[in-house]
Amino acid sequence: MPCQDGDEAVKRTLVAAPLADAVHTSNWAVLVSTSRFWFNYRHLANTLSLYRTVKRLGIPDNQIILMLPDDMACNPRNTFTGSVFNDKSRLLDLYDDKGALEHLGMGGIEVDYRGNEVTVENFIRLLTDRWPTSHPHSKRLMTGPQSNVLIYMTGHGGNEFLKFQDSEEISSFDLADAFAQMYEKKRYHELLFMIDTCQANTMYNAFYSPGVIATGSSAKDQSSYSHHADQDVGVAVIDRWTYFYLEFLETYLNSTASDVRLGELFDYQTYDRVHSDAGVRYDLFPGGELAAREKRVLDFFGNVQGVEIEDGLKSSQIDWKKDLEALQKLAAKVEGEQEDVEGVHDSPIATAAGKLNASGPKATLDMAHASDSFLKKIAGAASLVVLGGAWMASSALTKQAAIK
Template identity: 50%
Template sequence: MLPKGLLLLLIIIYSCAAEHETSMLPEAYVDAAQRSTHTNNWAVLVDASRFWFNYRHVANVLSIYRSVKRLGIPDSQIILMIADDMACNARNPRPGQVYNNANQHINVYGDDVEVDYRGYEVTVENFVRLLTGRTQNGTARSKKLLSDAGSNVLIYLTGHGGDGFLKFQDSEEITSQELADGIQQMWEKKRYNELFFMVDTCQAASLYEKFTSPNVLAVASSLVGEDSLSHHVDPSIGVYMIDRYTYYALEFLEKVQPFSKRTIGEFLQVCPKRVCISTVGVRKDLYRRDPHKVPITDFFGAIRPTRVSTDRINVTLANEEDFVNEVVQSEPRKQFKIILEPQFTAELIK
């Protein structure tokens, strides 16, 4: 039997060798191991403002909703909160319709929008309960954020804000500290793998200043002391249609396909000051990966390994091997093309 001192020395040497071996793993292997924890995507999209003159905020959130849904995130994994339903507003000359541009090219309200929290349900309490998983008894499953340790979560906020707060319903506020506490609870309860925080409001960068939780990447439409501005007005209804930052973010997202190689790093640069007028703020010190190596679909798309085939397949075959042989022996595939309707016209505003 080995003396205790020698045994301890051998354990230390073995541990150091194992640590050295791990540190020498190929970078691609380590990166793949990190990505393997990501298994699903969720989106929480919130318009916190009310009243007809805030039409653009509803258009903002519905446009992001349309983009993430187009890229594959299902409604079952999207929580949509709209404080004032402009589609049903008495001042809307086009009932049941909401547009994000003056040319009225795309009705972003559409036929299949699933609003989870509407009107006076959009409160600070309900939002914090949603993030932390503390929803009240009787809350429908569709109104819960059922994310886990493998979830990448996109949080998008729009409305009216100031230094360190975002207004809800023009009657209450959520502070930057409350947001930070909510996200910290999410991390401690293993409710996300990585989190992308995106906010379009005045002095938006103040809302992520208190964050301390790991694996959080944040982008804001304006720095502290700056206003976020709207993009253009529709004279026929007398209100602004969309905010500048969200407009240019959507212009980028419309060029993204489900298997695109575009990155989050590119997305963070979509609105330079010459077009946004405000200065876009980015916080990435809490994020472990290089944003320029992170696919945009890690947050705005869905993880869904899919095989598309135009071949005839016998679905009654007994085992997987027969199934593969049947596919291989079938006729060559025909070429096909998926056509997605663009969200913006070629020349939106001249």
């Protein structure tokens, strides 16, 4: 039908279009559990586990959107009131971490959407930023063309759909169109989509927006399995795919300086570990599989503190060197005029000009011997030239370091 042909043309155009030429300056995470009820305890634990890990690696709470449809910590069936665990050892309380995060002042959780707020509509609105002006900024995904976005989803699903609280579903086509809107509105630089559910890999088949890497826990007609149960809690406490992602992240990313690549992370999800065929889709990413696998894990899971510099303020090394040479010539000219003044033999200006490269900002002018007012003016001008050159060189180097 014509409408289908038109849709296919739009998709081809999006895939062929280049990504915005923007510098990666920030990372955001959207972490979504879509299941309620006590027997789905593991889905909330999955989400809180990823939440704790990205916080540990430096993404601040104001750049994490956490969606939890149920409060397992306060469920009357919970033997350990106020706590949620992802391991039967119960050494780590995901609701109120008493470990390293608390030591850093990062203990506890901040839930952005809870209970009945976790809906398909709100999730789509979050991605596309289609909110009324009264919607709080703290509950919005305030991303732009410089932002890398990690989206993690877990729950019950099937062939190209994921349930939200057993009352509605989101399809792979809904997600694909939402990502397309994000791309059109320049709401991401690169996007990593992760999903842990039955037949998870079918959820990214419909994607067509550039700059997206997608990975899932199981192929079509395969289930996604839990890892283990806690007999005292009474239910499974984490899913296998998420468990091994966490194991890798906690083992190999010990700091925000870790140089681990996405390819290593994806390769860790073997069939022996996951008991299903974990999948990855690379073709939407510029450079394909090779480029995607070479991306640093921290480009999505960690903190990035960059500086965005306007085009008019950018200065290359060649530019500031030319400016410095011009200042040196000006200083030399002033020196020549000074030498024409009768009775002046030892000029402090020449000394200052010679120190321009050797001493930089420390170059000073000794004006103790210049009694003539004209000489004082010349020396003062040379001093400004020297200090101006040093300032321009320092400023240019600072900008270059920020860009790198």
